[in-house]
Amino acid sequence: MWNNLLFVLILFGIDFILAITHSLQYVYSGSSGIPNLPEFMTVGLVDGEPITYYDSNIRREVPRQEWMAKAVDPDYWNRNTQVSMDTEPVFKTNIEVAKQRFNQTGGIHTVQQMYGCDWDDETGATGAFHQYGYDGSDFIALDFRTMTYVAPVMQAIPTKEKWNSDRAELENIKSYFTQGCIGWLKKYVSYGKSTLERTVHPxxxxxxxxxxxxxxxxxxxxxxxxxxxxxxxxxxxxxxxxxxxxxxxxxxxxxxxxxxxxxxxxxxxxxxxxxxxxxxxxxxxxxxxxxxxxxxTNQGGLPWGISIIASVGLMILFAIERLWIKNRTG
The missing domain is CATH 2.60.40.10 (Immunoglobulins)
Structure with missing residues (x-):
């Protein structure tokens, strides 16, 4: 009972009060053993709205919003396509490393990274998150208060120790989240203002x-x-x-x-x-x-499931993200 109450107050009460907070989020997902699914996918979201998408089949970063396609120059898509292509083999390697650490061989496995920032355009307050998951559970996350990585499972300890020892890279990451990420978020909000600030009643x-x-x-x-x-x-x-x-x-x-x-x-x-x-x-x-x-009632074929997202790849990427979030919240 109290878990439900706490969940309602935190997830909905606070979000509802802070309705002017904008967010920029990126989700990267690598997978193995799933037929007909791209082995690597990325999606960028502003205020929960997908704005960019890439997968290892199309091998091209593409816009998911018309305003996004109009706002940026063609080189933006070339640069981000190259970033995604360079990141793709890293995730394939990460899956193999994780399988070894968990003493696994075949089967279906996923590695996912979620990172981003948020900004309150009224108070100026900002925040950030940077975390990795494996097979739908937390693997490692960056604690921005101490600028150190935290490993919730023993298999992530070698990664934690390696990443925490690289202080120069941690400073680069801090700079990105406090400056670069917030800067891009403000740009995207200005690009899509008419869309992001619209209201549609439920x-x-x-x-x-x-x-x-x-x-x-x-x-x-x-x-x-x-x-x-x-x-x-x-x-x-x-x-x-x-x-x-x-x-x-x-x-x-x-x-x-x-x-x-x-x-x-x-x-x-x-x-x-x-x-x-x-x-x-x-x-x-x-x-x-x-x-x-x-x-x-469900008589007469009333659909009960959620609406299908236009892109199958994007739909599955959201499903993996939701599974991870569900596991994280118990």
């Missing part, structure tokens, strides 16, 4: 597979990403019997999120329940009462 619906199943409140089609979805009982917020999902991308530049409520039929008859959605695009909160007339 569509909210209640879904239930059968009368004995949990009731799902689904908000979809909204932008920006920050949103708060809560359940209320007789007008009071609920922090138990509630399971909040992650905010996931749709294929059209908008987002979606679900929140499940487990409630007994007799409790529904005796109390008033409602799903309440707060979002920047709304003048007033959306509140949907838990009544039979407001509940949709």
């Amino acid at each position: 569509e909210v619906s209640l879904l239930q597979k059968d009368p004995s199943s949990p009731v799902t409140c689904r908000a979809t089609g909204f932008f920006p990403k920050e949103i708060m979805v809560t359940w209320q009982k007789d007008g009071m917020d609920m922090y138990y019997d509630v399971e909040v999902g992650e905010t996931l991308p749709n294929g059209d530049g908008t987002f979606q999120i679900t929140s499940k409520l487990t409630v007994k039929p007799e409790d529904r008859k005796m109390n008033s329940y409602s799903c309440v959605v707060q979002h920047k695009s709304l003048q007033d909160d959306i509140a949907v009462l838990l009544e039979e007339k407001n509940i949709r």
Whole structure:
């Protein structure tokens, strides 16, 4: 119960308050043993919106936003294509090294790197993150308070010791995250201002597979990403019997999120329940009462899954990232 409460307060309460924070994130993913999947993929995101993409099949860095394609010169794509091509063999090597350290041979394996920075354009506050995962779990991460790497698993200790001994490289990394990364983030925000600062209101619906199943409140089609979805009982917020999902991308530049409520039929008859959605695009909160007339079922082929991202490679890259994040948050 308290884990759910803490998750709601941290993930949604804080994000909702700090809705003006912009972020730049890069996700690099190398894999082995997965048929028909590029062995190496990268995606760059600004405020959760994919702006660049590369994989080992197309071997070319390409824009994912029209405004991004118009804002930068052609040499930008040439430079970043070369960076991705140079990084690709490093990830192949990293997988083999990790397999040796974990005493593995064949099978499906992934190495992923996530790094980036964020910037509050009102207060000027900045932050950064730089971490690696292996097979969906944390492998090594940089602690920016001490500028040292931290290894949560013993197999990463040799890497930690090697990287921590290179103080010159650590200074270069610090400079990038405090200056270069923030500088690029500000540029990208200015390039895509009309898109990144737009607001699209969510569509909210209640879904239930059968009368004995949990009731799902689904908000979809909204932008920006920050949103708060809560359940209320007789007008009071609920922090138990509630399971909040992650905010996931749709294929059209908008987002979606679900929140499940487990409630007994007799409790529904005796109390008033409602799903309440707060979002920047709304003048007033959306509140949907838990009544039979407001509940949709999966009869008639109603789609329950998330919207498919246009690029299969990008979709799988997001799936790997979400698996890693899910493992990190327990």
